[in-house]
Amino acid sequence: MPTTPTTAATISFRDSIRWLPDEASEPTQTIVLTSLKSGAFLDVRFNKHDGSLDWAFAGFRTFSLDEDNKSITKFTHHLDSRTLHPLTVPDIGVNTPLPDGRTLEAGEMGHPATGVVTRYEEVWRDEEYRDSDSKDADAVFVRTLNSESDAEDCWRARVGSWQLALGRTGREFWAWQASANPTSNSNPNPNSNSTLPSHPSLAWTRIYSTPLPDTDSSTTKFLPDESITSRWESGSTVEWEGREWLVL
Numbered sequence: 001m002p003t004t005p006t007t008a009a010t011i012s013f014r015d016s017i018r019w020l021p022d023e024a025s026e027p028t029q030t031i032v033l034t035s036l037k038s039g040a041f042l043d044v045r046f047n048k049h050d051g052s053l054d055w056a057f058a059g060f061r062t063f064s065l066d067e068d069n070k071s072i073t074k075f076t077h078h079l080d081s082r083t084l085h086p087l088t089v090p091d092i093g094v095n096t097p098l099p100d101g102r103t104l105e106a107g108e109m110g111h112p113a114t115g116v117v118t119r120y121e122e123v124w125r126d127e128e129y130r131d132s133d134s135k136d137a138d139a140v141f142v143r144t145l146n147s148e149s150d151a152e153d154c155w156r157a158r159v160g161s162w163q164l165a166l167g168r169t170g171r172e173f174w175a176w177q178a179s180a181n182p183t184s185n186s187n188p189n190p191n192s193n194s195t196l197p198s199h200p201s202l203a204w205t206r207i208y209s210t211p212l213p214d215t216d217s218s219t220t221k222f223l224p225d226e227s228i229t230s231r232w233e234s235g236s237t238v239e240w241e242g243r244e245w246l247v248l
Contacts, residue, residue, distance in 0.1 A: 008130060012127075014122055043056065076091075156245075162178070169213060
């Protein structure tokens with residue numbers, strides 16, 4: 001008998017953030033791509049008013065239940081634009097489903113304007129992609145293998161019509177968001193003028209981007225199309241753009 005397809009990954013859009021006791025707002029375009037198989041995630045946030053990077057980080061998420069049976073999500077950062085010591089970043093939120101299908105996440109984290117740990121509330125809207133979806137919706141998560149230095153790291157992901165990338169070489173950090181169908185209210189900055197074909201039916205455009213280092217060609221490239229990535233198995237090592245990558 002047919003099996004029910006499992007959800008492979010999610011695309012999460014943040015609709016608002018509230019630093020208590022202030023009012024809720026959304027000054028950024030925040031997109032998170034998450035693998036529901038490995039727990040790997042990439043979270044990239046750009047300020048809408050000037051296209052600058054607000055925050056970008058990547059790692060793994062885990063779930064648990066508190067004494068009230070509420071879902072607690074812990075995000076362990078392995079790469080973070082704000083620190084060279086990402087594993088020390090506290091990032092834990094309590095999730096509550098909202099009647100309209102969105103999720104309210106509440107917790108505490110450092111306020112970017114003050115540096116003080118402050119209570120916050122975020123509202124998230126998710127899109128799911130299942131194993132049986134069309135090849136346009138395939139999910140790919142990879143990170144570089146670095147044998148010489150932990151100071152160099154790069155994470156990449158593609159889910160459906162979104163790609164995220166972030167990396168650090170020494171103290172130089174870069175990140176971008178790309179879409180196959182950019183929204184009309186996107187506000188790209190001068191560094192986001194690249195459009196390249198990466199999928200037989202999709203032309204990718206970076207809609208927000210930091211300046212990209214010219215020492216590594218992989219920072220400017222979109223992930224290869226599904227005809228190649230469908231052979232990338234979780235836990236395996238692949239070679240792409242002259243570097244070795246771990247498939248997450």
